[in-house]
Amino acid sequence: MSYENQFTANTQLKLSPFFERTSKLNESQEWRRWSGYLSATNYELHHDNEYFAIRTKAALLDITPLKKYIIEGADAQIFLDRLVTRNIGICKVGQVMYTPWCDEFGKMIDDGTIQRLSETKFRITSAEPNFDWIKHNATGMDVTITDDSFTTAALALQGPNSRAILNAVSSDSLNSLKFFWMMDTTFGDIPVSISRTGYTGDLGYEIWMDPKDALTVWDLLLEKGKSFGITPTGLHALDIARIEAGLILLDVDYISSRHAIIESRKSSPYELGLGWAVKMKKKDFIGKQALEAEVARGPEWDFVGIEIQWHELEKHFRKAGLAPGLPGTAWRTSTPLYKGNQQVGYATSGTWSPILKRYIALAHVKSEYAGEGSELMFELKVEHYRKLTPAKVVKTPFFDPERKRSCPV
């Protein structure tokens, strides 16, 4: 007798077009929700091997749950330039730009990448649904906005061997594809777009395709990638890698101003370390005035990398008779940071970095305490008791290999 699911409401989690493969590979059967999709937490019982695939081999991640929108029309570039903080005018066809976007008060709504597919056609990715916001701001412009979330499937192939694998599968060489550029090619007779982007801070690519080709592409990559150590990888490993890369995550490191409820939960790009991505020379964009004012008075907060100092951390645990207790996975619990008796910030995500052998975190810190080398105290729990242990503000990305940007000679 087979079990029949009687639940027909439209709120069930979506299954990615890769699910037929990923579900069978997922030994741990651990899944997380990601934008309404069922997404693998880790494929093996532990994420170690998947993490090291990102850093030393090649990790294959199903990133279909990303929100994707196509902006097309004569005004597409002008529109995007108004919507986001980066200068889309200089984004060439085949180029990709990472950018935040803000509300009228200069507070961040979301962040993502913009791919210029042609003179008049772009794809923008986001963490949360942004269709309404995008559409609302396009009023009166010659653009059509299409939700591409379900019409394009995507995989991320990240790690030092990712280029070699794609070269083995693709009909065109990836050797000259530069960091944050993309190209159209084919895998056999399957058309795909490949962008040299990712969420790991390593050499890596994202592959965009028609969902109907999803399984064939997956199989091809796994087959050709086997001798290069290709490893299906879940979100636990990705979370460690993205912290090492100093990349922020919506709803973890910041809250979208669209549903922040209270003012103090909102952040400007400056307060998230994204000042470099705000192009004030642009004529106008949403939030510009407010951001100008913020620059003039100086942002109140900064977003920095901190390193929890090992020696003292070890001492705390040794006093309790324990080996240093390190988090096995990345954490997302807001953790207070002090200067003297005063709380001057909070870390929003942190992890032990297996590749750097350092305990690192991303943190919101009051600007005056956020300079590189600034010494703060990090709240730590050792055997149920709260301790303060030194942490230092350090440069991000924590991990920044040369291969991320380089091309083979």
Next chain:
Amino acid sequence: MPGVKKYDAIVIGGGHNGLTAAAYLSRAGKKVLVLERRYILGGAAVTEEIFPGFKFSVCSYVVSLMKPNVMRELMLPKFGLELLPLESTFTPLENDYLLRTADADQTYREIARHSTKDAETYMRFGPAMGQIGMAVRPILETIAPNVIRPSLSDLAATKKLLNHFKTLSSEQFEYLTKLMTMSSADFLDEWFEFEPLKASMSASGIIGTFMGPRSPGSAYVMLHHYMGDIDGAFRAWGFQRGGTGAVSMAIARSAEHFGADIMTEAPVEKVIVKNGRAVGVALENGNEYNSDIVISGLDPKLSFLKMVDESDLPSDFVTDIKNFRIRGSSGKVNLALDGLPNFTCLPGEGHHLRGAISISPSYDHLEKAYDDAKYGNFSQEPYMDIILPSVLDPEMAPPGKHVMSCFVQYAPYNINGGWNDQKREAFGDAVVNTIARFAPNIRDIILHRQVLTPADLEATFGLTEGNIFHGELTLQQLFAMRPAVKWADYTTPIKNYYQCGSGTHPGGGITGSPGEMAAKKILGLW
């Protein structure tokens, strides 16, 4: 030709400890020269392409005890240190197997398949050993005091250790005493009953040591292997991407970053001693280099019986060094494979090939292997610790091909009649035959076989008698006795001549610890 360039310090030997000492001294602003005899750096921690396309960690093959502070202080991750977890231990048996993995529940279930008692005990054993490891750790991190004529800092260090030992619980004290005196077999018998589990665990008590699992003292060697930690987790073994040579290269790059000069193919003939002081070194090619101090990363036999004249040393010290036990007990067989070994008891590919493969089905297997060696033969059916580096790091071999590293024990240095080509091949055959008992396809997939006997290890890596630890890790050769009483704090009877190899405290393995502590001692005296 008297010294062309004046150095503050010269390090003899570009092994990982010599390089570590050089990096620390350079970091402190000293001008350092490292002289390596071979064409390649790393000493025993070296990666070489022995067969085209196949890279071998020729000698040392895993990393577990590398000190976290050394990694950080020398910025080794920045210079290429990348340690991948070796997550399982697989013991193939005749018709069954034992597979321990990183997942506690999985391992519990697997051991319980053989013994429920052991499965539950196993969960207590790991943490207990971890605690003992922590208890002993401060010893490893203390520069061994001169117990005969202690200085003030020696007294302070000793007092600190005594105070530390006062904090141990009576249970910890009991375990510690047992570990220091018992054989690993006897010690494990108190905990477990399933023979293959006990045998596999006892194996770490014999590695690099001329003892069997039933020899008293082997329990301590086992503990030494339990003290390794990676990422704060005790008893975690790691594999360096690119082989162990990449660890050495990371340290070398760090040393160069801090300003050290490193020379390869520069064999040192002698330390130049004038009026009881080391003043430089003479190379085999006749070149001489002056320096304020000279540090030897070689083993104690070479440091004191070859690099300097006995007449420059006190005779009781010479006697101690001559008595220092450095009997080589192991060989290394590296295989280039056309595919993966297929184990009869667990066919196909899987997690079991991603960790250590331990050929240790029973105490008798190990003890008989030792019996052969006791009487001057290599083991007909040796104990082996095998890993498949290419499964963890595909770049170690061409696509679809593999490399297999077999640490093999026992192979006595003083084999009856001496080692020769014929015996080397016979030893290689014994290794392949033993693996074939469990994975018969091995014979058909070998593309190339490199067999290293203790005599080869001595000739290639300058390891006296082929001992991988620069001297056995038995109690009488540790801490304040390593390599000799009074001279366990990296100093030597010759002024300005220091030692920093694995033959000093805290001993062998890729730890960086002797190099680090020697450098810190030297900088303290400078």
